[in-house]
Amino acid sequence: MITVAQSVYSWLPLTQTWLHTQVASLPEDVESHIICDVINDPEQFGMPRVHCHEDERRGAVYFFDRLIRKALGRRQLGYWYRTAGSLRPAVWHSHFADQAWYDREVVKACGARHVLSVYGADIGQVPKTSPWDVRIPEILNEIDLVLCEGTHMAGQVRALGCPVERIRVHHLGIPLERIPFKPRKWMPGTPLKVLIAGSFREKKGIPYAIEALARLSRETEVAVTLIGDAGGKPGDAEEKAMIMKTLETGGLTKNTRLLGFQPYSVLLEESLEHHVFLSPSVQAADGDNEGGAPVTITEMAASGMMIVSSRHCDIPEVVPDGICGLLADERDVDGLVDHLRRLVANPEDWLPMQQKARAHIEQEYDSITQGRRLAAIYKEIAGL
Numbered sequence: 001m002i003t004v005a006q007s008v009y010s011w012l013p014l015t016q017t018w019l020h021t022q023v024a025s026l027p028e029d030v031e032s033h034i035i036c037d038v039i040n041d042p043e044q045f046g047m048p049r050v051h052c053h054e055d056e057r058r059g060a061v062y063f064f065d066r067l068i069r070k071a072l073g074r075r076q077l078g079y080w081y082r083t084a085g086s087l088r089p090a091v092w093h094s095h096f097a098d099q100a101w102y103d104r105e106v107v108k109a110c111g112a113r114h115v116l117s118v119y120g121a122d123i124g125q126v127p128k129t130s131p132w133d134v135r136i137p138e139i140l141n142e143i144d145l146v147l148c149e150g151t152h153m154a155g156q157v158r159a160l161g162c163p164v165e166r167i168r169v170h171h172l173g174i175p176l177e178r179i180p181f182k183p184r185k186w187m188p189g190t191p192l193k194v195l196i197a198g199s200f201r202e203k204k205g206i207p208y209a210i211e212a213l214a215r216l217s218r219e220t221e222v223a224v225t226l227i228g229d230a231g232g233k234p235g236d237a238e239e240k241a242m243i244m245k246t247l248e249t250g251g252l253t254k255n256t257r258l259l260g261f262q263p264y265s266v267l268l269e270e271s272l273e274h275h276v277f278l279s280p281s282v283q284a285a286d287g288d289n290e291g292g293a294p295v296t297i298t299e300m301a302a303s304g305m306m307i308v309s310s311r312h313c314d315i316p317e318v319v320p321d322g323i324c325g326l327l328a329d330e331r332d333v334d335g336l337v338d339h340l341r342r343l344v345a346n347p348e349d350w351l352p353m354q355q356k357a358r359a360h361i362e363q364e365y366d367s368i369t370q371g372r373r374l375a376a377i378y379k380e381i382a383g384l
Contacts, residue, residue, distance in 0.1 A: 001029050001030075001031055002029065002030055002031070002090050002091065002375075002378055002379055002382060002384060003031045003033065003087060003088065003089045003090055003091075004026075004030055004031065004032050004033070004089055004090065004091045004092075004093055004378055005032075005033050005035050005084065005087060005089040005091070005092045005093065005112065006023050006032050006033065006034045006035065006093050006095065007035050007036075007092060007093065007094045007095065007099055007100075007103050008034070008035075008036050008094075008095040008096070008099060009036060009037050009038070009096075009099055010036060010037065010038050010039070010040050011034055011036040011038075011039050011040065011045060011047075011050060011052070012039075012040055012045040013040055014040070014261055014263070015199055015231075015261075017045075017264045017295075018172050018174070018295040019095060020045045020047070021172075021173060021174065021175055021367050022117075022172060022173065022367070022370070022371075022374070023047065024047065024367075025173055025175070025367040025368055025370065025371030026371045026374060026375055027371060027372055027375050029375065030375045030378060031049070032047075032049065033049045033050075033051060033083075033087050033089065034047055034049065034050045034051065035051045035080065035083055035084075036050070036051070036052050036053070037052070037053045038052065038053075039052050051083050053079045053080075080103075080106045081106055081109060081110075084106050084107075084109065084110040084112075085109070085110060087110075088110060088111075089110065089112045090112060090113065090378070090382040090384070091112055091113050091114075091115055091378045091381060091382050092106070092107045092110070092112040092113070092114050092115070093115045093116075093117065093378075094107075094114065094115070094116045094117070095116075095117050095119070096117075096118065096119060096122045097116060097118050097122040097123055097126065097127075097136050097139060097140070098122055098126055098132060098135070098136070100114070100116040100139045100143060101132075101135045101136070101138070101139040104139060104142060113144045113145075113381045113382055114142075114143050114144045114145075115143070115144060115145045115146075115147065115377070115378070115381060116139070116140075116143045116145070116146050116147065117146075117147045117148075117170075118146060118147070118148060118153065118157060118291060119149070119291050119292070120153075120203075120288070120289055120290050120291025120292065120313075121288045121289075121291070122136070122291075123136065123153070123156050123157055123160060123291060124156060124283075124287045124288055124289040124291060125284070125286055125287040125288040125289075127160060127287075128286070128287045136160060137160050137161040137162075140157060140160050140161055140162035141161055141162065141163070143162070143166060144166065144381055145166055145167075145168060145377070145381055146162055146166055146167050146168070147168055147169075147170040147374075147377070148167060148168070148169050148170070148291075148292065149169070149170075149171060149172055149291060149292020149293060149314055150169060150171070150292045150293065150313070150314025150317040150318070151169060151314065151317060152292070152313045152314045152317070153169075153291045153292045153313065153314055154167050154168075154169055156291065168377070170370070170373065170374060170377065171364050171365050171370060172292070172295055172298070172365070172370070173365055173366055173367030173368070173369065173370030173371065174295060174298050174299050174302060174361070174365055174366070174367055175367045176302060176361070176362060176366050176367065176368075177368075178268065179268065179299060179302045179303050180303070181302070181303065181304050181354075181358050182272060182303060182304045183304040183350065183351055183354040183355070184274070184275045184276075184304055184305055184306060184350070184354070185275075185347070185350070186275045186343075186344075186347050186350075187347075188344075188347065190221075191221045191222060191223040192216075192220055192221065192222050192223070192275055192276065192340075192343075192344060193222075193223045193224075193225070193273060193274040193275050193276070194213060194222055194223070194224050194225070194274060194275065194276045194277075194278050195224075195225050195227070195270060195271060195274040195276070195277050195278070195300070195305070196209050196210075196224065196225070196226045196227070196228075196277075196278050196279065197226075197227040197228055197267060197277075197279075197296050198227075198228045198279065198294060198296065199228050199229070199230075199231050199236070200228055200229055200230040200231070200236055200239045200240040200243055201231070201233065201235070201236060201239055201284070201288065202235060202239055202282070202284035202285065202286075202288065203281055203282060203283070203284040203288045203289050203290060204228075204279070204281060204282075204294075205279075205280040205281050205282040205310065205312075205330070205331070206226075206228075206239075206243050207242050207243055207246040208280050208282070208331055208332075208333050208336065209278045209279070209280050209336065210224075210243065210246045210247055210250055210252060211246055211250060211333050212278070212280075212333050212336035212337045212340060213250070213252060213278070213340070214246075214249075214250025214251060214252050215250075215333070215337050216337055216340045216341065216344075217250075217251070217252065217255065219341070219344075220344050222252075222255060223255055223257075224252060224255055224256040224257070225256070225257045225259065225270060225273075225274060226243075226256055226257065226258050226259065227259045227260070227261070227262050227266075227267060227270065228260070228261060229260045229261050235286070267296070267299075268299075268303070271299075271300055271303050271305060272303070274305065275305065275306060275343075276305060276306045276307075276308060276340070276343065277296075277297065277300035277301075277305045277306070277307050277308070278308050278309075278336070278340075279294055279296065279297050279300075279307070279308075279309045279310075280308070280309055280310040280312075280328065280330070280331075280336055281293075281294060281309065281310050281312040281313070281315065281330075282310065282312060282330040282331055283312065283330060289312065289313055290312060290313045290314070290315065291313055291314075292313060292314040293312075293313060293314045293315045293317065293318045293319075294315075297309060297315060297318055297319060298318050298361055298365050301318070301319060301324060301325060301357040301358070301361060302357070302358055302361040302362075302365070304354050304358065305354075306325070306326075306343055306350055306353070306354065307319050307324070307325030307326070307357070308325065308326050308327075308328075308336060308339045308340060308343070309325060309326075309327050309328075310327055310328055310329065310330050310332075311327045311328070311329055311330065312330055315327065318361075318365070319357065320360070323353065323356050323357075323360075324353060324356050324357035324360050325353065325357060326339035326342065326343070327339075
């Protein structure tokens with residue numbers, strides 16, 4: 001048995017289902033303790049052994065912690081030290097690079113080995129702002145091991161100064177037991193049902209997806225479902241306005257269902273009713289990117305949907321172009337339209353690509369397999 005502290009600021013935003021899957025899929029000989037500041041959705045993301053600072057909101061100790069934290073501009077003070085001291089974890093796993101920087105002194109105090117998983121904005125966007133332009137390279141030089149979703153993300157981490165021997169690719173697994181393989185079939189003369197899902201953020205490339213579908217709709221009837229909405233980050237409201245405007249100018253408003261944010265179960269249910277998942281991610285102007293790849297692409301490909309996406313970050317590693325899906329260059333609406341036209345013109349070619357996608361994901365992205373691999377990493381780094 002090995003004890004691991006899973007450190008994250010919030011357990012868990014609705015858009016981070018993949019993080020719950022990662023921790024929940026660890027084998028029984030890993031005793032995970034989640035340490036967080038706040039809990040967002042305890043019903044959907046319930047786990048044993050969750051230690052939340054907000055749960056201590058009664059009493060003088062809690063208010064003293066808050067006062068000191070505010071004065072010093074630090075997160076991890078009394079509560080984190082007390083929890084780490086009582087658990088004595090062999091490994092401390094920080095999720096997101098900024099979280100790892102806050103965790104560093106606590107990790108030293110409890111004598112754990114420090115593992116970090118990076119996810120995208122924390123190495124693409126955050127390091128472009130002060131003081132994180134100094135802090136992120138600093139923690140990447142101190143950490144024992146950095147886990148990256150794919151080879152492109154590993155290159156980003158290396159470019160920020162992390163020694164190559166401390167970088168390892170570890171794919172994010174998905175719960176294949178919850179995702180039956182049901183290859184989609186489309187009959188000419190019926191609407192092509194297209195699903196788009198993601199936060200309304202520039203890196204998701206949703207306006208390019210809508211523009212491509214608007215052009216396709218002049219030749220083939222389309223029915224679009226859009227799952228997601230603006231969050232609270234800067235630029236989200238403006239991106240939502242852009243999405244709404246693109247729907248209107250493209251004449252797709254009447255053909256589009258806007259469902260807002262939905263639980264994971266609804267996403268899976270909706271996916272079964274659609275033929276194509278369209279997800280053309282891009283590098284945002286502020287440096288934000290997928291880092292690796294949207295986990296939703298992995299899930300939708302595993303389910304038997306046809307995937308049309310972009311050559312962005314590690315998406316080509318999840319969806320090899322022409323083998324498991326069709327990829328265009330970033331912001332290449334013409335390329336997206338060409339891929340959609342190819343699918344419409346050749347529905348008999350769908351099944352071989354769907355089968356190859358499922359086999360690829362079963363081998364590299366199954367959550368149970370990835371859980372075992374992560375447990376082996378923990379034991380290796382702890383010297384067990």
